[in-house]
Amino acid sequence: xxxxxxxxxxxxxxxxxxxxxxxxxxxxxxxxxxxxxxxxxxxxxxxxxxxxxxxxxxxxxxxxxxxxxxxxxxxxxxxxxxxxxxxxxxxxxxxxxxxxxxxxxxxxxxxxxxxxxxxxxxxxxxxxxxxxxxxxxxxx
Numbered sequence: 001x002x003x004x005x006x007x008x009x010x011x012x013x014x015x016x017x018x019x020x021x022x023x024x025x026x027x028x029x030x031x032x033x034x035x036x037x038x039x040x041x042x043x044x045x046x047x048x049x050x051x052x053x054x055x056x057x058x059x060x061x062x063x064x065x066x067x068x069x070x071x072x073x074x075x076x077x078x079x080x081x082x083x084x085x086x087x088x089x090x091x092x093x094x095x096x097x098x099x100x101x102x103x104x105x106x107x108x109x110x111x112x113x114x115x116x117x118x119x120x121x122x123x124x125x126x127x128x129x130x131x132x133x134x135x136x137x138x139x140x
Contacts, residue, residue, distance in 0.1 A: 003117055007114045008044055008047060008068075011110055014107045015037055018037055018100055021096055022037065025097075029079075029085060043067040043068050057122075058122055065131070069132055124136075
């Protein structure tokens with residue numbers, strides 16, 4: 001699925017941007033965020049070649065796909081905690097971290113778009129245990 005490849009390549013590029021910026025920070029929350037981000041990037045690298053074969057994404061790429069989504073949840077939580085700390089402590093790194101928030105929000109938006117594409121292609125029952133519910137389109 002060319003659309004998914006484009007989305008997940010963009011996610012990988014976002015992970016590199018975030019990694020470069022957070023790598024300069026000296027804070028335990030930033031380090032946690034960075035650790036999870038590196039795992040997510042590694043899983044994206046495992047997933048990207050599997051996207052070429054549409055039929056096997058949910059078989060050979062299911063674990064990597066699930067990890068990418070769950071890592072995004074952790075990254076968001078750690079990052080927002082770190083951002084609150086930076087604001088509270090009036091840290092000079094704050095403007096840089098605030099710029100990263102836009103990249104993180106773009107990542108979440110792209111993951112939501114990918115979830116919708118995967119559901120359209122494979123059906124809700126096939127993806128409901130791979131992709132967390134709040135990335136999925138609302139069902140009535």
